[in-house]
Amino acid sequence: MPRMKKTQKRSKEGESSVEPPPSNHPLAKWFHANEDLIFYELRLAGRKEIPPRYLNPTLLDSHNFSHLKEMLNMQGLLDFMQIREKYYPELTSIAYATLGIESDSQDPSNFSMVFKLGRNTYNVHCSRLASIWNLPLDGCLFEGGKIPLEDWGYDKMRAMQLFNLTQNERSKIPCQTMKDEYRTLLYLVTYILEPRVTGHGNVTDEDLVLMCAMVNDIKINWPFLILHHMLRIKGKDTSGGIGYLCLWTRIFNYLSIDVSNEVVKHLNARCEINEATLHHMGRGKEEAPPHQAQRQQAEQSEPSMRDLMGIMQRMELNQQHLSQQMINIQQEQQRIWRSVRRIEAHTFNEDYNMPSDDEDQD
Template sequence: MPRMKKTQKKPREGESSVEPPPSNHPLAKWFYANEDLIFYELRLAGRKEIPPRYLNPTLLDSHNFSHLKEMLNMQGLMDFLQIREKYYPELTSIAYATLGIESDSQNPRNFSMAFKLGRNLYRVHSDTLERIWNLPLEGCLFEGRKIPLDDWGYDKMRAMQIVSGHGNVVDEDLVLMWAMVNEIKINWPFLILHHMLRIKGKDTSGGIGYLCLWTRIFNHLGVDVSNENVKHLNARYEINDATLHHMGRGKEEEAPPIAFRGHPGPSSSSQEQPSMSDLMQVLQSIEYNMDQRFQRIEDSQARMETNQQNLSQQIQSLQQEQRKIWRSVRRVEAWTFDEDFDEDLDEDQD
């Protein structure tokens, strides 16, 4: 009798073909499809969280950053930089697993973020993101990868002069600095959503960011977070004078004066316009740009402390060896003295 070939059972009309996660899995309630749970476990589970930074607004006044303050106000970033919320690291990682962007092909400015939690599909329109994130929608649709060379008159060499001395700056940072200085408005919700997609697609070594922004999404949608692990931001994560000092503020770079549209260039008084070094330090506090930088700083500091401990141990070891050598020298000297003394006694007896 010939063997029957196994075929996949087709779902009946009205039934779903989606395979649900195992009912005994601790995260089963948050996933409708098992493939989403698998993606989460392979790509997102266990990734380190990157606590957001928030800006102390008085910092710009205390250092006379009037020029910088005008630029941030022009972009509508002042309120956004001050966002300070408790956050839910595990739930945020779960939401990342199904994150997507829905756009209107006829009007790209009409977009939404979409994600699933359990059987619930959530959509948050751009108008809502503008309100709950305190970010304006007006501005250029910049995704962070495609550089608008023609539209913005972007000159990479001149942009690099702005940030001279900052070796870790990538092309995207240069373009955003160019836009800031040249008063080119950015559609920040659009850019942040595309950064979120890049976080989702990164390998497991990448951190999970935008935690406070996700909290505002959960609060707006009424997601039940009563049983979720919650963390709070403390003063350690405030962008203040100590932060700038730790990051190297005060190392003034000597760059040739550059004239940009809307700003004629550095004036003769350092009180009227901040240095480009100061400008970069504060702009980098924007969450989508600062996540990994602060983590690198902390990792570098940890390595320095480890190296310092190793060096201290090596010094102690050398000191011990030095003491051993001196003891050996003293023993040799004593032995030599005793030998000479015995020879003198022999000569006297003769």
């Protein structure tokens, strides 16, 4: 199991200067220093988890997203996009509390992921990290927002024109005008590559840079970017979410960390990026004629309380109308019977008063 050398400072008395957490604390076994436990409780405990997502590769073929598939292949991301593991949200939050990066000052591409659990310090070299996450280890070093744009002539306005984007009056860039293929690329960026809690319907400057780099076949060192984005997650306030949960599971498995007593969660059907995802985004549907679209919408929409009240009122009016019709029919029936009885009575009287044959002879 790879570990860093311990460089713990000693006090003059020869004892460790690190104050351990209270022994009766339920998380004491995961923290060697009380300051790490305090940081966890103040900044990470109880944070909302960002549900993991994974790509169903058949989506790219079924919608003929050939350009998107080429981009993902070129970046070496197809296998990474399909990672799906059970995950441990609480243990992942604890690991974030001590997360750091060690890198060579002469060669930033030579870096390691470093974190602590209990008295163990773990150091995972970038080459091993890339293997665990099914990612290549080459390309530009993007440090989560610190991107050397001057190196490849990036221009924001041209990038927005490329993706058919415009900025609104709130200085936000909504994604509704993007083509289906690029909209799906943005979904992959904001849910898998750099996951966030909210704002998936708007394109940030960093989203724009990453997508523009991918479209222009500029290869990105994804382990480097992901690790730096993890540090940004750690540094956010309590409103930020905990992401990369499945990637942490792979780290725990590689380091043989005991997770038998940890809270575990499993992916569900909503975690898959598939045909239903496109429909949820409002994309991937053929435009129907206006009258047909209205009819489909009326058929698919559920009636509101106002609609139900209107239906009940119409039913009551129909019932009153039917009752009035029944009354009219009964009155007409009575009128007919009275007419029949008068006719019968008149006929009977004429027959009774008619003279007999004998009386005529006399």
